[in-house]
Amino acid sequence: MTPRSRPKLDVAACRREFPALTRTVNGRPAVFLDGPGGSQVPARVAGAVARYLASMNANSGGAFATSVETDAMLAEAHRAAADFVGASDPGCVAFGANMTTLALSLARALARTWRSGDEVVVTRLEHDANVTPWVQAARDAGAAVRHAAIRRTDCTLDLDDLESKLAEQTRLVAVGCASNAVGTIAPVGEIVEMAHAYGAEVFLDAVHLAPHALLDVEAWGCDYLCCSAYKFFGPHVGVLYGKREKLEGLPAYKLRPSPEDLPHRWETGTQCHEGIAGTLEAIEYLADLGRRIARVPLPRREALREAYAAIREHERGLAARALEVLLAIPGVEVRGIADPDRLDERTPTFGFTHRRLAPAEVAARLADEGIFVWSGNFYALPLTEALGIEPGGLARAGFLHYNTLDEVERLGEALARL
Ligand SMILES: Cc1ncc(COP(=O)(O)O)c(C=O)c1O
16 A cells, blocks of 8 residues: 555544543633643543452462452453554563663663673663763663763754764664654664664663654664553553563563562562553554554554554654644743654654743743643753753653644644733
8 A cells, every 4th residue: 555545533522532522621622732741631541440440350370260260351452552663572561660760670680780880871862761860870880881972953963973882892872763842753773773883782761762653673673672551552551672682681680589580570579550551552542553554453563564654654644743843932942853844854853942932931831721731841951951941941842643733733832822
């Protein structure tokens, strides 16, 4: 099927699945542009969480019905999460509290394998959850941290600078797949290849990219990746992927009686089963979107591929119009890629500043109009520092597949009134 003939996303039908989107503020429909901070969830996700608690709630590993059902759900959720990230081995996917907690536990284990003289490379485009875990692990191991620069004009990674920071002693390169502050998508395949050429491992932070584009760990060749279900229409649960030999070989901190096999050695304590049930349902929501678009009962991974092709196309339209609207407002400055011909290099997440109003003031004034945006640095502190906009940071309007062109116009009209 050519891209031209590809069936489009039925946004109205998608929106009907999200009860939160019917909310009104002062008599007008709320406009949810807070997605980069956390997406809304379809009713079926909320239902799966409630159903788990109401009918299946148990610890795992028991002989009785609820525990057996819990184990079956957990096994299916691992298979779904593996499909979601593009891994063929469900054992390579572990659940946890959130991306930050999973990154910290991976960092603790990696630190035990690093030595003085080793080096770690992070970038200035990251959420701090993809910086400080590695900085602290490096400190514990006596390793050094090198920071790859960005191009401030368009908030893209300076790949030459990144390559200049790589050396034989580089043990880890930590890169975000996409910036949660300004939407820049990193060329992760290229970066993985570059890092591997120096013998370094690669950790990818896919938290921001996950609701916008298909994750593909095996195509990218990364060693580790994390994402968070609450950014892709699920509950507050984190997901860790790692290559089997890495996850098996690392000295993870774990309790004595807990199993050594994958993924259990990374899933410390009792997991949030209801959250994992909701995560499974969120992935099924996306897969069903793909199946509806393709009009055939595709296997989950193929269905996700279809869904993301349609999501990306719809979001491209939103991004194109949002850029036009934002660039036309006097006093608003879009930070990051603002070239309409480069939309493939960004998500529809727009970080912007206003000539007169602080970002918090912009967010408060938009909130009065029922438009939900975040302001601040969103933990992307290295970026806002590099841009010289601390304190205060940015206002951030982030679009997801359930947003509409009408909502882009609402944002534009409200900003124009500021
Ligand atoms: C790009 C990015 N990385 C990491 C995180 C941290 O994720 P979590 O809240 O799951 O710890 C966030 C959260 O906003 C994020 O946007």
